Amino acid sequence: MKTLINLLLFVSLTAIQAQNTIEGTLLENNTNNPIAFANIYLPQLEKGTTTDESGHFVLQNLPSGNYKIVFSFIGFESHSKTIQIPISKPLEIALNPSAIEMDAVILSTPFHKLQRENVMKVEYEKVSDLKAIGAITLSDGIDNIAGVESITTGLSIGKPVIRGLSSNRVLVYAQGVRLENQQFGAEHGLGLNDAGIESIEVIKGPASLLYGSDALGGVLYLNPEKFAPINESAADVTGNYYSNTLGYSTNAGYKASGDKFKYLFRGSITGHSDYETPNYRVTNTRFKEQDFKAGLGYQSTQFKTEFRYNVNHSKLGIPEEVTDQSTDKNPLLPYQDITNHIFSSKSTMFFDKSSLEINLGYTYNNRKEFEDEHDHDDYEEHEEHEEHEEAALNMKLKTFNYDMKYHLPVYGKFETIFGVQGMNQVNGNYGEEILIPNAVTNDFGVLGTSHIHFESIDVQLGFRYDYRHISIENEFSKNYNSFNGAAGIKADVFKYITTRFNVSTGFRAPNLSELASDGVHHGTNRYEIGNPDLVNEQNIQLDLALEHNSDHFEFFINGFYNYVFDYIYLAPNGQIIDTAPVYNYLQDNARLYGGEIGFHLHPHPLDWLHFESSFETVTGKQDNGDYLPLIPANSLLNTVRVEYENKWLNSGFGFITLRSTFKQGHVSYFETSTPSYNLLSAGIGGTVSVFNNDLILSISGTNLTNKNYINHLSRLKQDGIYNMGRNISVGVTYQL
Structure with a gap:
């Protein structure tokens, strides 16, 4: 006391x-x-x-x-x-x-510096910019970030891939807390809507120093929209239409701030029919989604805090074959019914020359899957009464996590942070099928990191220890631990040239699916058998980046080499159970290497003109010589962009983009190669004043030549189903 x-x-x-x-x-x-x-x-x-x-x-x-x-x-x-x-x-x-765009403050790294000041290279994109160039969903948008792709199941389900690593090897943060929604499965999407998300940051490479297990491959960090400035308020309404799916997405929000208190809320509704290829609509790629976000903040001289809440409910069709041709937006069987709640609290106490951050999060994910044997019409008539009883798979994942960091007083050239992080997670099954067992997972980690600033050199060092305990009901318990570290240096070599070199390690403890699966996974049509003897995946990655930045020209080249010890993978064993092929979880060392190269030319005196080009490549192989599965194909992106202003149009823009994706012939032994293809996109937009308020307009088209193609990371590839054909997106936002 x-x-x-x-x-x-x-x-x-x-x-x-x-x-x-x-x-x-x-x-x-x-x-x-x-x-x-x-x-x-x-x-x-x-x-x-x-x-x-x-x-x-x-x-x-x-x-x-x-x-x-x-x-x-x-x-x-x-x-x-x-x-x-x-x-x-x-x-x-x-x-x-x-003439080059403004530099952004990076929030996914602990010292909150401008990107050019960071020792670690972080990719940054505004969601509004991704939507303006035709992105339909959040997972569709991240494909436009260098080094990032998505494993997709149609339009609605997408998982981020960072330099060839995905699923539990990529950690997703939303509202400042880690997102936990059964992301082990390839057919399990983000469960997030882009409305109310301001920007995306991507750490490419091991980030276990900052985030612990599951950040072995990188981090996708989603920044929520900011509160209104002090003593101001704002409101906006947005509508988008998509020609290919006859789809729509609408959202409206309001926010206001006083001297100390501030609040915001935003709601959105989305609906899409089956997407169309040049030859047919892909049956049951339809989906519907509702999303609501709210925030409340308080700020005084020595203390600030904010509480945010997000609920997302979606019904997602699971495509199997091309049959019914319809523009209905209600999913057929089989489909997923997912509700995701995120509660987050972010507080900071400011002392004389130091501060303490306390971030708390609670995620409640309810994943239901309804299968073909249930009568769909009967379900529609008795939806509220029958839904729980009819769900073949009904999993509930409840996750509490905490993150506390103490920022020490700045000592000379040193900025230093010490912190503790932890998680308690409970997985429960309430359906007739059990994909992964009931289990409890507990994490605890401690970390320390310093940023040392010299006149032309910056150094960052850090260490971390993590412990994870997994207890699987009526089966077994497992303990995992790992020490990790990172060291990096950023140096201004010449006036316009900066180089970054980072060495970092990461780890990932096996997930419940890998340890204890024993049954048919209907989303992938596999009978999966877990392996309780799996050990930690541990990796070490080397990153080298060289950048040239001047008023009218930017050039970058990023190279990486990532060696993963005890890489966990699925392999068929030749058996068949319940008409499904049997896959076992195995381990072998693996390596991934590649990088990105590109330039941005803004010729003087044509301040309105931009030429941008980037190339990205990644190769993944096991030590036994086999190629890793689901490795993105090499791609080249070329864009011509114009910006203009006049008396009636502000922030005007136009662009033409050609994305060239090369043949992927380096495939695992249960994959097939994927041919090359080219996709053409274009768009225009700008802001006009209507009743003294801003009206933001944009129209863009993707796959304008209506090309038949299949992306190597599409899970519909094995059935020969094409990706989306031509789509025209129209967006309107009115700001009050």
């Missing part, structure tokens, strides 16, 4: 420390002209403002300590610096003009 009282007194004393204010002026370098309406943001405090017409800004009610402040505006190079609050005099910052 005495300790609790002392802690409360300490928090009370820090809360009444003097409130601080910073102010300053933002100017254009060389001319000293003020920059109006530029963004000023402190990422650690999640607090910002904009400059007035004279380039002046004020930020109030700030805690004492060392914090990074970021200045950004379109047409200028983003600038960041660390300031010590309280500050003795007004800031005067000069920005350099730049």
